[in-house]
Amino acid sequence: MLRKDFYKRPVLKVAPDLIGKYLVVSYGGKITAHMITEVEAYDGEGDLACHASKGKTKRTEVMFEEGGVWYVYLIYGIYEMLNVVTGNKDHPAAVLIRGIEGFDGPGKLTKALHIDRRFNNKKAAKESGLWIEDRGEVISKKDILKLPRIGVDFAGPIWSKKKWRFRLKSF
C-alpha cells in the first residue's frame, strides 16, 4: 500500500507515478483492484483550474491537508469525482483519478466502484476501505502521454493548456 511519503511530494511528480498503480476498494466484504490509466494534476492556489484557487473554503479545505487523503466532490449535480490530496500541509494540490482499467472516465469509475463523498477527507488507507497499491507493474516514462487537462477552459488559456494530464499510451 502506498504510504504518506508517496503522496507528500510535488503533485507533478505524484501524478505520473500513479499511472500503473492499483486502486483498491473494499466493498461488501469483497476486495477489487483496477490499474490506474489516466490522471490529472491540480496544483496550488495559483492554478485557476484548481478548486483551491478561490482560497480555503468548507469544500476545499481538505486540499490544504497533508498528502494522502481523499478529496471527493459532486460535479454537475450527478457525478462523484475522486481525487487524492498531495504535497505538504497548506499547499493545496490534488490528483484527479480520471481513468482505470475497464472504466474510462472519472464519473464512470466512481459509480462502478461505489465511491462517493463518504470518502471525502478520509485517509487513503485500508482502514477507510479505499487505497492504492504498487503491484509491481513497470511503466516506462515514455509510455506515459502528457496532455492538456479536460473541461477546464473556464480557467483561461494559460492554465487550460498546461499538459498536466497523464495517460497510459496503450489506452
Place this chain on the structure above:
DNA sequence: ACGATGATGAAC
C-alpha cells in the same frame, strides 16, 4: 449539440 441535476461560492 445538449440536457440532466445539485452543491458551491459570491452577491445582494
Place this chain on the structure above:
DNA sequence: TTCATCATCGTA
C-alpha cells in the same frame, strides 16, 4: 435568498 457556474456523460 437568489444566482451563475461547474475537473461529466449518455443520447442524438
